[in-house]
Amino acid sequence: MKSKDKVTIYDISKKLNISAATVSRALNNNPKISEKTRELVVKTAREMNYKQNRLAQALKQGRTNNVGVIVPYINRSFFSSVIRGIEEELTPHGYHIIIGQSHEEVEIEAEQLNALLNTQIDGIFMSVSKTTQKTDHIKKVLEEQTPLVFFDRKIDIPSVSSVVLDDYKAGYIATEHLIKEGCSRIAHLSGDINLEIYRNRFEGYKKALKDYEIDFNPEYVIQVNSKIESGMQAIDDLWKLEEKPDAIFSAGDYAALGAMQELRARKIKIPQEVCVVGFSNEPFTKYMELPITSMDQTPLMMGKIAAQVFLEQVKETNAYTVEKKVVLPPELIIRDSSNRKLLKLSDVS
């Protein structure tokens, strides 16, 4: 692609015998240019197959109307639903949403952030990766005065707004639900506690045990990732214990699914012998023949509110004095995998 072949405003100005500045103004709808001249220039430009350099235009206007969203993965219903919420809120305002994935790697996250900043983006929405400890790449966004809003997974940086779930409460109510179903040996499949969200779910779990006077047993806590296999492995490990759990509270739906598959393979009845609760309300939890109880994180709402926070921020004349911390309530969706009350008495072992 040789740029020397491209028609420039100088070619148009030569053809029409007017100044290049006039051509430029006409193409950019400058009101100083008469309608007649504008029409002539646009017509000639089209005939000569002239293409305005879009980046040059964006430079002139100082904004692109693009906002970027960076998520660990796009293929989790939670993240794609948050993005949908952002889109629904910002599209009517003329914004376009472009998306990048970090694949849970801080280096990729930094590169994606850089790639989006390179496109002169008007704002960034971000859910940090599991490996994001340092924040240099994120601070760069602020240095460039690009509005930034965290959602779900945040890092504490002064003056940056965030919209998150009350994960502590979520951990508490999931555990409390299992206790009320009659469970007392409740295992927790925890996410990576480098992430605040997983730490909070774990703390909520411990607090519920404490409130109901159940001893916390560290052997019942297994760290998993978001893969099905890690849930299967967790059951493998837990069933080597003398005192086997009678409930599983998983910090993620995929690990919960793996746990259920492994429990079924061992002919353990769900929920009669072991109740299972997942987290995220991924669509498959509903579609299973034995639907899985899970925590809804209201992702659409989270996206919409994050978008509203962004819109408020760009409206402010001095954007960086505003800092909003929105915490959304979780909602436990109780399904068959933990609902013993649905069963007839004779079914319960």
Place this chain on the structure above:
Amino acid sequence: MKSKDKVTIYDISKKLNISAATVSRALNNNPKISEKTRELVVKTAREMNYKQNRLAQALKQGRTNNVGVIVPYINRSFFSSVIRGIEEELTPHGYHIIIGQSHEEVEIEAEQLNALLNTQIDGIFMSVSKTTQKTDHIKKVLEEQTPLVFFDRKIDIPSVSSVVLDDYKAGYIATEHLIKEGCSRIAHLSGDINLEIYRNRFEGYKKALKDYEIDFNPEYVIQVNSKIESGMQAIDDLWKLEEKPDAIFSAGDYAALGAMQELRARKIKIPQEVCVVGFSNEPFTKYMELPITSMDQTPLMMGKIAAQVFLEQVKETNAYTVEKKVVLPPELIIRDSSNRKLLKLSDVS
């Protein structure tokens, strides 16, 4: 964000008493500038909190190393897997992938395309929306001389490369599989036949019926969308017929799932009374207690090959004479929902 507050290269040149051109060259690592001057300029720029305009830089370099991908939805495993394939192939070449969704609307698709073009993208990968009939917005990409590769869902535009599945063959082998399982009243839940992929699956289905001397019955063809509910509705409609089907070949997994749920609700045994085959090999098809037979579209491979086609294209000096049409073979993953051979004879009705 007032730009008047920003430090410019003129401020730096004034402070150092050198020309703005020298400052600019120093900041852009121009070899004409001595190392000493470069260091002084960089140091001063940093002290004055100067930020280089990234767009201006991209303009100068003529490339951003960003490529854009436009898909109907990010939350379908097929599309997110293709994107993963593109990433795996292009990341080692220094490219960053940014993603936009059309939500199956041609207007949104056009706007997303425009948004990506506005970021001076180095290439576009695209799977068109269901409503994409006109191609003006796509031709604009070619006019701007941006490399374009279609994947899965393409539109025939001369000189544009594409990587697609052999959907005709896929429709054929899915139907043939059902015939070999002993089915003869095979219903087809078709996608929107405005899309070539769904037309081809439908044609493959008809050809298999013909080859096995089974009459084609138009009453057995129901158009569905990619929602579970439309699969349930399809069963509702089909079961009003005098001669009920003994097999369902769905052009999508979500409709297949809905069909199975509705069949189960009607106490119809799968696969004994009705065999079910879906399409896409979405992860949930594997996780069900009754796993669903489905067509694997080798999305990771599709993404990798699309990326390779792009890389070849940008390497060419005269890129637009190259046109590759890659057609990938589908793979039927046979699971319990259509596998009667797995059952004992006594189970088969």
